[in-house]
Amino acid sequence: MHELSIMDSALNMALDQAQKAGAARVQVIRLRIGVLSGVVPDALQFAFEALAPGTMAAGAALDIExxxxxxxxxxxxxxFQSDHYFGECPRCHRPSGDLRAGREMELASMEIE
Ligand SMILES: [Zn+2]
Incomplete structure (x- = not known):
């Protein structure tokens, strides 16, 4: 499963940062996921629940933006915004393949204690 490896690396990154900050546990992990990234948010949530137990992030909330x-x-x-791979400009109706955002898969922020 694609999402499992993505969640695994995001979680490792979060745990690494939490450890460096001297945290006891991670409370919230926020990920930024572009609609065109090909990542299924529900599958990420599922992967998180499978991976988090036994780590500092056990019981943490996963917040997906x-x-x-x-x-x-x-x-x-x-x-302009679009939910498709090729957007059509709402003003002049020309198609554009010049994607400026929407493929993100990143750790946005986290809360630790
Ligand atoms: Zn235009």
Whole structure:
């Protein structure tokens, strides 16, 4: 499962940071996931619940922030949002493959104690 390895590396990164900060436990892990990243949030949650027990992040909340896809329209010199791989500019209706956001898979922030 794709999400299991993604969650595994995100969790390891979070645990590493928590350890360096001298934390006793991790309370919240926030991930930023782009709608075009191909990652299924429910599968990430499932993977987190499988991986977290026995670590400092056991019982922590997983908070997933969804990042919409944003494309750049060169004709209008503006960004617009779309949920598809090829966006159509809402102003001039030209298609754009110039993706500026939406593929994120990153650890946004966390809360530790
Ligand atoms: Zn346009």
């Amino acid at each position: 969804h990042v919409p896809a944003r494309f750049w329209c060169a004709a209008c010199t503006r960004e």
